[in-house]
Amino acid sequence: MTTGSPNLSRRPDGAALVIAAILAIIAGVIIWQMSLMRVPPVQQRIGPTVFPYVIAGGLVLLSLGTLVSALRGSFPARDKGSFTPMLWIVAGLVTQILLLSTAGFAIATGLLFAFTAKGFGRGPLWQTIPIGILFSLIVWFIFARGLQLSLPAGPLERLLP
Amino acid sequence: MDTFGLLGQGLLAALQWQNLIYAFIGVTLGTAVGVLPGIGPALTVALLLPVTYKLDAAGSLIMFAGIYYGGMYGGSTTSILLNTPGESASIVTALEGNKMARKGRGGPALATSAIGSFVAGLIATLALAFIAPFVVKFALMFGPADYFALMVLAFITVSAAFGDSALRGVTALFIGLGLGIIGIDLQTGQARLAFGIPDLLDGIEVTTLAVALFAIGETLMIASTSGSIKDEILAVKGSVWMTLEDWKRSWAPWLRGTLIGFPIGAMPAGGAEIGTFFSYAAERQLTKHPEEFGEGAIEGVAGPEAANNASAAGTLVPLLTLGLPTSATAAIMLAGFQQFGLQPGPLLFTNNASLVWALIASLLVANFMLVVLNLPLIGLWVKLLAIPKPWLYGGILVFATLGTLGANGAMSGNLLGIRFSFELMMLLAFGILGYLLRRFGYPIAPVVIGLILGPMAEQQLRRALAISQGDLGILVHSPIAIVLYTLAAAAVLIPLWFRLRGQGAVLGQLASDED
Numbered sequence A: 001m002t003t004g005s006p007n008l009s010r011r012p013d014g015a016a017l018v019i020a021a022i023l024a025i026i027a028g029v030i031i032w033q034m035s036l037m038r039v040p041p042v043q044q045r046i047g048p049t050v051f052p053y054v055i056a057g058g059l060v061l062l063s064l065g066t067l068v069s070a071l072r073g074s075f076p077a078r079d080k081g082s083f084t085p086m087l088w089i090v091a092g093l094v095t096q097i098l099l100l101s102t103a104g105f106a107i108a109t110g111l112l113f114a115f116t117a118k119g120f121g122r123g124p125l126w127q128t129i130p131i132g133i134l135f136s137l138i139v140w141f142i143f144a145r146g147l148q149l150s151l152p153a154g155p156l157e158r159l160l161p
Numbered sequence B: 001m002d003t004f005g006l007l008g009q010g011l012l013a014a015l016q017w018q019n020l021i022y023a024f025i026g027v028t029l030g031t032a033v034g035v036l037p038g039i040g041p042a043l044t045v046a047l048l049l050p051v052t053y054k055l056d057a058a059g060s061l062i063m064f065a066g067i068y069y070g071g072m073y074g075g076s077t078t079s080i081l082l083n084t085p086g087e088s089a090s091i092v093t094a095l096e097g098n099k100m101a102r103k104g105r106g107g108p109a110l111a112t113s114a115i116g117s118f119v120a121g122l123i124a125t126l127a128l129a130f131i132a133p134f135v136v137k138f139a140l141m142f143g144p145a146d147y148f149a150l151m152v153l154a155f156i157t158v159s160a161a162f163g164d165s166a167l168r169g170v171t172a173l174f175i176g177l178g179l180g181i182i183g184i185d186l187q188t189g190q191a192r193l194a195f196g197i198p199d200l201l202d203g204i205e206v207t208t209l210a211v212a213l214f215a216i217g218e219t220l221m222i223a224s225t226s227g228s229i230k231d232e233i234l235a236v237k238g239s240v241w242m243t244l245e246d247w248k249r250s251w252a253p254w255l256r257g258t259l260i261g262f263p264i265g266a267m268p269a270g271g272a273e274i275g276t277f278f279s280y281a282a283e284r285q286l287t288k289h290p291e292e293f294g295e296g297a298i299e300g301v302a303g304p305e306a307a308n309n310a311s312a313a314g315t316l317v318p319l320l321t322l323g324l325p326t327s328a329t330a331a332i333m334l335a336g337f338q339q340f341g342l343q344p345g346p347l348l349f350t351n352n353a354s355l356v357w358a359l360i361a362s363l364l365v366a367n368f369m370l371v372v373l374n375l376p377l378i379g380l381w382v383k384l385l386a387i388p389k390p391w392l393y394g395g396i397l398v399f400a401t402l403g404t405l406g407a408n409g410a411m412s413g414n415l416l417g418i419r420f421s422f423e424l425m426m427l428l429a430f431g432i433l434g435y436l437l438r439r440f441g442y443p444i445a446p447v448v449i450g451l452i453l454g455p456m457a458e459q460q461l462r463r464a465l466a467i468s469q470g471d472l473g474i475l476v477h478s479p480i481a482i483v484l485y486t487l488a489a490a491a492v493l494i495p496l497w498f499r500l501r502g503q504g505a506v507l508g509q510l511a512s513d514e515d
Helices: A014-036 A050-071 A083-119 A125-146 A155-159 B002-014 B017-035 B041-052 B057-082 B088-102 B106-139 B144-161 B166-181 B206-225 B244-266 B273-286 B299-314 B316-322 B328-338 B346-351 B353-374 B378-385 B389-408 B422-439 B445-467 B472-476 B479-500 B502-513
Strands: B413-415 B418-420
Touching (some): A014 A050, A050 B445, A083 A125, A083 A155, A083 B206, A083 B389, A083 B422, A125 A155, A125 B389, B002 B017, B002 B106, B002 B353, B017 B041, B017 B057, B017 B353, B041 B057, B041 B206, B041 B328, B041 B389, B057 B088, B057 B328, B057 B378, B088 B273, B088 B299, B106 B244, B106 B299, B106 B316, B106 B346, B106 B353, B144 B166, B144 B445, B144 B472, B144 B479, B166 B445, B206 B389, B206 B422, B244 B299, B273 B299, B299 B316, B316 B346, B316 B353, B418 B422, B445 B472, B472 B479
Antiparallel strands (some): B413 B418
16 A cells, blocks of 8 residues: 655646546546436436446546645655566556457467466466466366356356266 | 344354354364454455355354454464564554564464453353343444445444544445445335446445445555565464463453443444553553563463453444444454345344344354364464465465356456456455555455445435435434434544554554564
């Protein structure tokens, strides 16, 4: 958890400005989508658009608050993150998503496992991928066979009895 | 009294052998997963939800009770031995407990935490059993406007009252509320913010969001900073058992912690950590060994751990009687109920009485199992702590995606002819959101609570306004609603004052103790 030691350099916080903008954009999207909805006149006052408008209003206010906070530099200080490990993990998740339906759970999830381990500095992939696939196959067997969860099967899973 | 009879019946149900097995599996899995660093009770419950999918409602909820209490126990082990609390409620435990472990007194620290959790869990679960029927009677008088006021109170306490920035807390809440709009509006059948995507019509799954924010977000965060954090697992040296002196110094803090923690958890307010801070402050005031505080005082472990568990049991009061989740864990448990078509609230006690009482009784059973299991198995839990990070987080992601697939694994997406799971896509997107929230110091729990409570609040609001034919005055018409709004105002103002004094001091202490 981040404890609130404020950013000591009192310069506008660029990232916080972006957050303020994103909040405003979300509010805009909600308002835009709600304005497209056709609401029967009976429900004008208490229809399905009222609550979303309230939330959008709140988001606008929060965006302004974030803007002020960004300009005063009162966001917590952040360490410079390293992005390469994160990219490995995101790549692992994307690979898994794309491979699941064809290669099955064990291969796709084994790659996710190996890529994540790589993100945390454990390699090489030719070692971790087989470990990951074996591990995922065991997990698949327990959950798909033992607990009747419907998990995608591929060539490896079909080999199991 | 009636409660005795109902609780007795619940116990009979919970003590059936297959339910005992469910509870046993629950506590074992809960502790094993909860002990893993970086996994708090909320994520433990979310990750283990798929295990319960194929059971019947009673068996599943009983296993759930075990997982919930097991996750709590596991979390304290982590914070004592690793000084990286898996949950914010364990911050205080880490403070004194880790110091004790450093001095070679890790065994007694774990013991006082386990026995204290047991004492607190026992008293608080009994208190839950006796208070719940009264709250239910009271809740039956609530109209839609009162429910709405109650949810406003919960929103405020969950987001603004605690944590280090009200702005970021409320922003997190509104992100959750915004996500809650997505899907078909229950009253008119119109799609909102679905952008023509069929998968969005059912709305966003609470478990998908929770697993993404807690598991994927945390993994990304740790991966991006892992160079800078050093983890050192402290071996448990010497005897695990507490000396007579330890017992003497522990029993009063256990009881005080329970007394502080339970009411705080039982109120429709968020945050178990506030109870642990209060308890820590109280023990610091009352101790006969002030010089040991900050250096590993056993009271500083015993009190907050008891408070933590008591307030965890306390959060079940609003959850079961009002259908109001006040912590991320409770929000996920609510989702677990909903998967069986059960809606917690006053009606649950009348329509599914045997189920509710079996659940409460199995909390007692789980509590007994844990204290028996935990101390002898400490060696095993320590081994789990030592799993190297690459394997640990690889495994976490495997189970996170497994749970999501198991819950909703339809390959409904299509990209250039490749079918993929839309739910996993959302898991990834929310995982990145979770990373960003962490990176910029936003709390996670309000997002989850906003998602599940937002649609419920909207429903009550629209019901109230339909009754009054659009007159907003109805919202402040009943005395109950007025009291709740007053409490909501107090929940903003009192912590503001508190932050300037008590808690600020504890947080300052935290900062200065870091080495």
